[in-house]
Amino acid sequence: MEQEKKRSPYQMLWEWARAYHGSFYAAVIFAVLGVVCSMIPYFCAAGIIKLLLEGCEEIEKLLPYFGGMLGGYAGKVIFSCISTGISHRATYATLQDLRKQLIAKLSRVPMGTILETPSGQYKTTIVDRVEGMEPTLAHLLPEMTANVLVPLVIAVYIFVLDWRMGLASLVTLVIGMVVAGQSGKTYAVRWEGAVKTGKRMADAIVEYVGGIQVVKAFSQSAGSYRRYADAVNDNAQYYVDWMHDNQKYMASMQSIVPAVLVTILPVGTGLWGTGSLSAAEFFTIIILSLGLTGPLMAAMTFVDDLAVVGTNVGEIAAILEADELERPKEIAELKGNGIELHQVEFSYGEKTGEVLHGINLSIQPGTVNALVGPSGSGKSTLAKLIAGFWNVTGGSITLGGTDIRKIPFEQLNGQIAYVSQENYLFDRSIRDNIRMGNPNATDEEVEEAARQSGCDSFIRALDNGYDTVAGGGGGHLSGGEKQRISIARAMLKNAPIVILDEATASVDPENEAQIQKALSALTAGKTLIVIAHRLSTIVDADQIIVIENGCVAGCGKQEELLADCPLYANMWKAHQESKDRMGEEEQKDASNN
Numbered sequence: 044m045e046q047e048k049k050r051s052p053y054q055m056l057w058e059w060a061r062a063y064h065g066s067f068y069a070a071v072i073f074a075v076l077g078v079v080c081s082m083i084p085y086f087c088a089a090g091i092i093k094l095l096l097e098g099c100e101e102i103e104k105l106l107p108y109f110g111g112m113l114g115g116y117a118g119k120v121i122f123s124c125i126s127t128g129i130s131h132r133a134t135y136a137t138l139q140d141l142r143k144q145l146i147a148k149l150s151r152v153p154m155g156t157i158l159e160t161p162s163g164q165y166k167t168t169i170v171d172r173v174e175g176m177e178p179t180l181a182h183l184l185p186e187m188t189a190n191v192l193v194p195l196v197i198a199v200y201i202f203v204l205d206w207r208m209g210l211a212s213l214v215t216l217v218i219g220m221v222v223a224g225q226s227g228k229t230y231a232v233r234w235e236g237a238v239k240t241g242k243r244m245a246d247a248i249v250e251y252v253g254g255i256q257v258v259k260a261f262s263q264s265a266g267s268y269r270r271y272a273d274a275v276n277d278n279a280q281y282y283v284d285w286m287h288d289n290q291k292y293m294a295s296m297q298s299i300v301p302a303v304l305v306t307i308l309p310v311g312t313g314l315w316g317t318g319s320l321s322a323a324e325f326f327t328i329i330i331l332s333l334g335l336t337g338p339l340m341a342a343m344t345f346v347d348d349l350a351v352v353g354t355n356v357g358e359i360a361a362i363l364e365a366d367e368l369e370r371p372k373e374i375a376e377l378k379g380n381g382i383e384l385h386q387v388e389f390s391y392g393e394k395t396g397e398v399l400h401g402i403n404l405s406i407q408p409g410t411v412n413a414l415v416g417p418s419g420s421g422k423s424t425l426a427k428l429i430a431g432f433w434n435v436t437g438g439s440i441t442l443g444g445t446d447i448r449k450i451p452f453e454q455l456n457g458q459i460a461y462v463s464q465e466n467y468l469f470d471r472s473i474r475d476n477i478r479m480g481n482p483n484a485t486d487e488e489v490e491e492a493a494r495q496s497g498c499d500s501f502i503r504a505l506d507n508g509y510d511t512v513a514g515g516g517g518g519h520l521s522g523g524e525k526q527r528i529s530i531a532r533a534m535l536k537n538a539p540i541v542i543l544d545e546a547t548a549s550v551d552p553e554n555e556a557q558i559q560k561a562l563s564a565l566t567a568g569k570t571l572i573v574i575a576h577r578l579s580t581i582v583d584a585d586q587i588i589v590i591e592n593g594c595v596a597g598c599g600k601q602e603e604l605l606a607d608c609p610l611y612a613n614m615w616k617a618h619q620e621s622k623d624r625m626g627e628e629e630q631k632d633a634s635n636n
C-alpha cells in the first residue's frame with residue numbers, strides 16, 4: 044500500500060493501461076514515422092534552394108525533391124491516421140476497463156463508504172474523470188512524443204549545419220518556455236480548485252433537482268435556487284479569474300515562440316556577411332526553423348492535459364484503493380440458515396461513536412423476527428450488519444455456524460433478500476426490474492412472482508404491460524406499487540432469509556392489505572427479519588426484538604414483552620392509542636359526510 048502511494052499519476056495511468064501497452068507502443072512508432080515523413084518536405088525544400096543557389100538549371104534534378112515532398116506529406120497523413128486509430132482504440136478499451144474496475148470495486152467497498160459519499164461524486168469520477176484520461180492516453184502519448192521529436196531533430200540538424208545558428212534558433216523557444224512556466228507553476232493547483240468548484244456545482248444541481256418536490260412543497264424555490272445559482276456563478280467566475288490571470292502568460296508565449304525569424308535573420312545575416320555561413324546553409328536554416336515551432340506549439344496544447352492528470356488519476360485511485368470488505372472466494376459450508384449474533388458492537392466511524400453495544404441474538408430458520416424500537420435506536424444498522432453491508436467492529440455474526448466475514452459476497456447475497464424502503468426501480472422495463480431478482484428467470488416465472496405479490500393486474504393495465512419502462516427511480520408508479528414490484532423482485536430471488544425494512548409512510552388500507560398479502564407470499568417458510576414501524580403487523584411474530592440505544596431491551600413474543608418489557612408495553616400502548624384516535628377521526632369523517 045505504501046508503495047502504491049509513491050507511484051506517480053503517470054505510472055498509475057500507465058499501469059491501468061497495462062493490457063494495451065503493445066498498442067500504445069505501436070501508436071508511438073507510427074506517430075514517429077508520421078513525424079519523420081512530415082520533416083521530409085523541409086529537407087526537400089532546403090535541397091531545392093541549395094541546388095538553385097548553386098546555379099542548377101536542370102529541372103529534372105529538382106524533380107526527386109518534389110516527389111520527396113509529396114511522399115513526405117502523404118506518409119505523414121497515413122502514419123498519423125494509423126497512429127491515431129490505434130491509440131484511440133487502445134484508449135477507449137482502457138477507459139472501458141477502468142470503468143468496469145471502478146464499478147466492480149464499488150461492490151466490494153462497504154455500503155457505508157458509498158452512502159457517505161455525495162451522490163454526484165461517483166458519477167463525476169466514473170464518467171467525467173475517466174473521460175478526462177482520453178486526451179492523455181490517446182493524444183498526449185503518441186502526438187506529444189512526435190511533436191517534441193520533430194523540433195528536436197530539426198534543432199540538432201541546424202546545430203550540425205552551424206552551432207551559432209542552432210543557438211539563435213532556440214532563443215525565442217527558451218524565452219517562451221520561461222513565460223509559459225509562470226502559468227504552468229500554478230496550473231495543477233488551479234485545476235484542483237476548478238475540480239472543487241465543479242463538484243460543489245454538481246452537488247448543488249443534484250440537490251436542487253433531487254429535492255425539487257420538497258422545494259416546491261415548502262415554497263423554498265427562491266432560497267434553493269439562490270444556492271444553486273451561487274454555485275453555478277462561483278464555478279463560472281473561477282474559470283474567468285483563472286483565464287484572466289493566465290492570459291498574459293499564454294498570449295506572450297504564443298507570440299514569442301513562433302517569432303524564431305526575429306533571431307535567425309539578424310544572426311544569419313551577420314554570419315553570412317562575415318563569410319562564415321554560406322547562402323545555401325542560411326536559406327536551409329531559415330526553412331528548417333519554420334518547421335521548428337509548429338510542432339512545439341502543438342505540443343504546448345498538451346501541457347494542460349499533463350497538469351490535470353494528477354487530479355483525475357487521484358480521484359480514480361481514491362476509489363480503486365479504498366478499503367474493501369475482504370471475503371474469501373471459496374464457498375463456505377453452511378449448516379442451515381440460523382443466524383447468531385455474539386456480543387455485536389458497531390460504530391460508523393470514530394466521530395460518530397458506537398451505535399450498537401454487545402448485541403446477542405439467535406434467529407431460528409423459518410421464523411418471523413421483528414426489530415422494533417425508537418427512531419435512531421439502531422434497528423436498520425443491525426439489519427444491514429446481518430446483510431453484510433458493513434463488518435461488525437466487535438463480536439461476530441454467524442450464518443449457518445460460519446462467521447459472515449468468511450462467506451463470499453455472492454454466497455451471502457444469495458442467502459439474503461434485502462427489501463429496503465427505497466424500492467429503487469431502474470430505468471428499464473418492469474419485467475427486467477423484477478428479473479433482477481434472478482437473471483435466469485423465464486418470463487413466466489417473472490409474471491408468476493408478480494401475480495403472487497399482487498402486481499400482475501396493475502402492471503397489465505399499464506400501456507405496455509410488463510414492457511413499460513419504469514422511469515428513473517420508478518417515477519410514475521405509486522409508492523405502494525413500487526414496493527410490491529420490489530417484493531416480486533425479492534420473491535424471484537427466492538433467498539431463504541428475507542430482511543424487510545417496512546415502509547414508514549402510511550399507505551391507504553387497500554394498498555396496505557395488498558402489501559401484507561404480498562409479504563406473506565414472499566416470506567412463507569422463510570426466515571424473516573422485519574424492521575417494524577407498525578406494531579400491529581408483527582403481533583404474531585415468533586420473536587420481537589426491542590432495541591433501545593443500541594442495546595437489546597427485550598426479546599420474546601408479544602405477550603411476554605407486554606409483561607416484561609416496559610419500553611415495549613409503552614410502545615404498544617402508544618400504538619393502540621394512535622389507532623383509536625385514527626378510528627375516531629375516520630368515524631367523524633364518515634358522519635360528517
Ligand SMILES: Nc1ncnc2c1ncn2[C@@H]1O[C@H](COP(=O)(O)OP(=O)(O)OP(=O)(O)O)[C@@H](O)[C@H]1O
Nearest residue numbers: 155158391395398417418419420421422423424425
Ligand atoms: N451512515 C451513517 N453514518 C453515521 N451514523 C449513522 C449512519 N446511519 C445511521 N447512523 C446513526 O446510527 C444510529 C442508529 O441509526 P439507525 O438508522 O440504525 O436507527 P433506526 O433505529 O433504524 O432508526 P429509524 O427507525 O429512524 O430508521 C443513529 O444514531 C444514526 O444517527
